[in-house]
Amino acid sequence: MALNPQVFPNGMPVPFVNEMFVLARDGVDFEVDKIPGAQGGHVKAKGIIYLSNIRMVFVANKPVGDFAAFDLPLVVPENEQRALFSTHSFKILFKEGGCGTFVPLFFNLIHSVRQYNQETSRAGPQLDPLQASQTPVDEMMRHAYVDPNDPTRIFLQQPNPQSQLRRRGYHSQPANHAI
Numbered sequence: 001m002a003l004n005p006q007v008f009p010n011g012m013p014v015p016f017v018n019e020m021f022v023l024a025r026d027g028v029d030f031e032v033d034k035i036p037g038a039q040g041g042h043v044k045a046k047g048i049i050y051l052s053n054i055r056m057v058f059v060a061n062k063p064v065g066d067f068a069a070f071d072l073p074l075v076v077p078e079n080e081q082r083a084l085f086s087t088h089s090f091k092i093l094f095k096e097g098g099c100g101t102f103v104p105l106f107f108n109l110i111h112s113v114r115q116y117n118q119e120t121s122r123a124g125p126q127l128d129p130l131q132a133s134q135t136p137v138d139e140m141m142r143h144a145y146v147d148p149n150d151p152t153r154i155f156l157q158q159p160n161p162q163s164q165l166r167r168r169g170y171h172s173q174p175a176n177h178a179i
Helices: 099-122 137-142
Strands: 021-032 043-052 055-064 067-073 090-094
Touching: 021 055, 021 099, 043 099
Parallel strands: none
Antiparallel strands: 021 043, 021 090, 043 055, 055 067
């Protein structure tokens, strides 16, 4: 989990290599604990949640102190230290609807990621799922009910942000620059 991941000026998260965004849902309230510098370590904000084949990213409409966005990985790489991915308690509140679209897609995505991990563990050397994960978004869409009145944006094609910038992983800088 990462505080303030890179986002484009329009608020869309900068994607990792091979990352595919599944949906974006505006009008959510997000609460998370263990945020350094926050009052009691707890932050509440309103904004948009992005779901991809690698992670969920919450982007606040307005920063709350130093908190502007939060990144929740769906997969922790085998070769990474677990301390870098400390656990947080969080809540996503769908104040304007959209839970009926988000939840089935989220569970289908988790199932696909787990299935991918099982297949790659049997196939030989473990690949880094953050680099190689290619979950079938179109297959997930065939099994999900989408309410036509729900304002959730589902990405059938990947958004085309102004920049071609893509991150290779969670650590875009060498370790000697880490905090």
